Amino acid sequence: MTHPPTSADLPAFLPLTPRFQPRVWGGDRLAPPAPDGTPTGEAWIADGQSVVSGGPLAGQTVADLLAAHPAALLGAGQDARSGFPLLIKLLDCRDWLSVQVHPDDAQARLMVGPGERGKTEAWYFLHVEPGAQLLAGVKPGTTAQALADAIRGGSVLDLSQRYSPQEGDTLFIPAGTLHALGPGLLLYEVQQASDTTYRVFDWDRPASAGRAVHIEESVAVTDPERQGELRPAAQTGGLGELVRSEQFTLRGVSAGHEYNTGGCLALVTALSGPLTLRAGSETLGLDTYQTALIPAATGLYRLDGHGRALIAQPGAAPAQSGSNGSSPD
Numbered sequence: 001m002t003h004p005p006t007s008a009d010l011p012a013f014l015p016l017t018p019r020f021q022p023r024v025w026g027g028d029r030l031a032p033p034a035p036d037g038t039p040t041g042e043a044w045i046a047d048g049q050s051v052v053s054g055g056p057l058a059g060q061t062v063a064d065l066l067a068a069h070p071a072a073l074l075g076a077g078q079d080a081r082s083g084f085p086l087l088i089k090l091l092d093c094r095d096w097l098s099v100q101v102h103p104d105d106a107q108a109r110l111m112v113g114p115g116e117r118g119k120t121e122a123w124y125f126l127h128v129e130p131g132a133q134l135l136a137g138v139k140p141g142t143t144a145q146a147l148a149d150a151i152r153g154g155s156v157l158d159l160s161q162r163y164s165p166q167e168g169d170t171l172f173i174p175a176g177t178l179h180a181l182g183p184g185l186l187l188y189e190v191q192q193a194s195d196t197t198y199r200v201f202d203w204d205r206p207a208s209a210g211r212a213v214h215i216e217e218s219v220a221v222t223d224p225e226r227q228g229e230l231r232p233a234a235q236t237g238g239l240g241e242l243v244r245s246e247q248f249t250l251r252g253v254s255a256g257h258e259y260n261t262g263g264c265l266a267l268v269t270a271l272s273g274p275l276t277l278r279a280g281s282e283t284l285g286l287d288t289y290q291t292a293l294i295p296a297a298t299g300l301y302r303l304d305g306h307g308r309a310l311i312a313q314p315g316a317a318p319a320q321s322g323s324n325g326s327s328p329d
Contacts, residue, residue, distance in 0.1 A: 013294055014062075024205065028092070028094075049061055054284075076263060085248075086193055086248060087190075088189065101179070102118060102221070104120070111221075116194065119194040119195075119197070124169075136228030137177055163228065172231075190248055253308065261299055268311050270288055
């Protein structure tokens with residue numbers, strides 16, 4: 001049995017409007033190209049600047065609502081003073097992204113500024129074309145000095161680990177992991193709310209102010225011990241707990257079950273639909289790749305329909321169980 005939200009100030013569900021970002025490596029599966037012809041590489045589907053697309057709070061940003069209702073939206077155990085904690089994107093890769101690395105929280109505060117977050121992220125692969133690859137981490141036995149020499153000498157590809165992902169795989173990328181996405185990938189990405197990126201190598205693209213290479217910063221933060229942590233679809237079926245870290249938790253879920261925010265906001269993205277969210281008398285329909293923010297105060301809710309979704313929550317969110325007390329997945 002579902003129950004209405006405990007806060008009268010927020011609806012149970014907040015549908016979010018995506019923002020599309022042109023990228024030189026982008027494709028045509030998310031949105032048409034920008035007016036200058038640059039393809040669309042990213043859809044930012046949930047972050048602090050996301051705008052509510054429907055319901056009584058339509059037109060307001062998540063940041064506005066967080067400022068007005070910090071505990072009801074984010075959860076009593078979360079620090080609203082540091083802003084909305086997560087950024088969720090869809091990425092359409094038609095060319096290689098730069099070989100890059102992100103700092104952890106302590107490095108970000110030191111290298112970028114007080115209050116800055118690092119960037120730990122995870123990928124869930126929605127579509128993989130034949131032969132598509134990615135880079136994650138460096139070859140075992142690589143020393144810090146050898147890695148630094150390769151970064152400075154432009155030969156980092158020789159040390160990089162290559163993977164051939166499958167649809168439904170999940171790859172966790174801790175801060176400090178060298179990585180790059182290759183052509184032929186469509187994926188969901190959840191990350192800390194940070195855009196700090198240090199490019200190690202950009203495939204000899206023309207240098208520009210927007211695509212600078214950051215050699216010494218990359219040397220400082222790249223950890224040769226950090227590797228991508230793969231959860232293959234062959235083991236998970238794309239369901240259940242896919243990532244649990246101090247930065248976020250990611251689950252794959254199926255329709256026809258109840259779920260609980262556990263006192264922490266949840267971001268639900270439909271992978272196939274249509275799906276319907278229900279809490280008390282409130283409902284919200286989601287088509288494929290649409291995202292809704294569920295405030296922490298909503299508590300119990302139900303996901304109906306005949307498809308699947310991803311649920312991201314900040315921090316190590318409480319474990320989920322079905323309405324009968326056992327895992328639905």
